[in-house]
Amino acid sequence: MRYIVIVKASCTLPQEEEAQQLRHTCGEKFQELRKTGKLIEGGLFVDAPGGFFLLDVDTPSELFRLLAPLQGSCEIETLSTTSSEGLEELAKTLES
Numbered sequence: 001m002r003y004i005v006i007v008k009a010s011c012t013l014p015q016e017e018e019a020q021q022l023r024h025t026c027g028e029k030f031q032e033l034r035k036t037g038k039l040i041e042g043g044l045f046v047d048a049p050g051g052f053f054l055l056d057v058d059t060p061s062e063l064f065r066l067l068a069p070l071q072g073s074c075e076i077e078t079l080s081t082t083s084s085e086g087l088e089e090l091a092k093t094l095e096s
Contacts, residue, residue: 001056001057001058001060001063001080002040002054002055002056002080002082002083003055003063003078003079003080004052004053004078004079004081005048005052005053005054005055005058005063005067005076005077005078006010006050006051006052006072006076006077006079007022007026007051007052007053007074007075007076007077008022008047008048008049008050008075008077009022009049009065009072009074009075010073010075011032016096019032020061021073022049022050022051022074023044023049025070025073025074026044026050026051026074029053029069029070030042030051030053033053033055035064036066038055038056038057038062038066039053039055040055040056041052041053041054042054042064047052050074054081057064063078072089
């Protein structure tokens with residue numbers, strides 16, 4: 001299963017301090033996720049404190065385990081996705 005994970009500043013610290021903390025936290029998590037092989041893509045937003053990860057995990061509980069260390073340091077939003085191949089299969093099914 002693929003998930004887009006969006007992380008944003010939670011506005012509990014002064015803006016610049018929070019942005020620095022979030023960059024540090026996300027940077028560490030990015031490196032960790034890369035080592036697990038679960039990270040497909042990731043990056044920081046250019047116009048706001050935050051960033052995203054595109055992850056490929058086997059179960060929702062695995063996603064929770066990977067993201068649990070971020071809880072409390074930022075807002076986390078997850079969106080399940082499908083691959084372009086999955087969209088092609090869906091289109092073929094709908095055409096039938």
